[in-house]
Amino acid sequence: MPILRPHEPAANSPPPKPLIPGLPDDIAELCLLHLPYPYQALARSVSSSWNRVLQDPTFLLSKTSLSLSLPYLFVFAFHKSTSRIQWQALDPRSGRWFVLPPMPCPKSACPPAFACASMPRQGKLFVLGGMRTDTESPMRTAVVYHASTNQWSPSGVVGEGGGSIVVAGGSGPDLSSSTAAVERYDPREDAWREAAGMGGNGMVRYDSVVVGGRMYVTEGWTWPFMFTPRGAAYDAEGDTWREMGRGMREGWTGLSVVVGERLFVISEHGDHQLKVYDPEEDTWRYVGGDRFPCEDVHKPFAASAAEEGAEEEAAVIYVVGSGLRVGVGTVRVGKDGEFWVEWRVLAAPKAFQDLSPCNCQVLYA
Secondary structure: OOOOOOOOOOOOOOOOOOOOOOOOHHHHHHHHHOOOOOHHHHHHHOOHHHHHHHOOHHHHHHHHHOOOOOEEEEEEEEEOOOOOEEEEEEEOOOOEEEEOOOOOOOOOEOHHHEEEEEEHHHOEEEEEEEEEOOOOEEEEEEEEEEOOOOEEEEOOOOOOOOOOEEEEEOOOOOOOOOEOEEEEEEOOOOEEEEOOOOOOOOEOOOEEEEEOOEEEEEOOOOOOOOOOOOEEEEEOOOOEEEEOOHHHHHHOOEEEEEEOOEEEEEEOOOOOOEEEEEOOOOEEEEOEEOOOOOOOOOOOOEEEEEEOOOOOOOEEEEEEOHHHOEEEEEEEEOOOOOEEEEEEEEOOOHHHOOEEEEEEEEEEO
């Protein structure tokens, strides 16, 4: 029984050629479903019949239902000397890198000014906002990358998918400008709508994360650490802001990742120790196990995470450093409920030594 919808030939047309000579089409379709990323998109050029099957809307659904999609790390990087943007995808199982098609944006775009979000299980990556360095003016970029086709498109061509994207930013001439404007983007309607503002003078955003249905924005600690950083929490359902808990904002000392409903931070200072936030106690606890491999993975960092779904309840944290060297931390929960981590490092090609990461996202492809 075919996995995909049967394709009926037109009247008086010759019977279609088999997808793979010598195999029934349902077996051939199974073979195509097992092609790893990014070769499914490349295989469309093999023949018109392959292209038809690989572009069938039910193909991705079949791959998802059979749990054939695997996590890949997509890294938004730029050349330190030229600021030229380059997207790379890493297969963490083999350590192989794949270059993505160029993202549609002006050459004068400032790479760190973009914001990125994703729908991991749908294999969709959004790039929003941005700033031009030649005119020092903000951009309203909204493009989406589809892992299933290995292509970029305007964000309106998204299709089904729930939720919205909340963007908090400013329009000042540099990246230290205060976060004053807050907007919500609905990818289904391809429309921006103004959201409730933070109030006051806003804040300089250091890091932000969405966990438990709320978006948290923090200023982070800055030298000489004389003033406690401010922090705020946005409730999308009520379109309201409130002050972040004291323990949360004072202990938020690094780059954040979310695993399930748990917030982790890779500390920016010292030996970059991993810690996890306890919302009930409004405090942070250090994660046991290995030290972060700071001798091999150097700042600036970009981080993301993926749940493995294994019986040990393992999750994987990816920290991309300068030159796109990647620290991979496997986080598990012990019988006592405490977290512990094991780190390993994935080396990068020498050609990446001048690349600096801006953002990274895990997508299933």
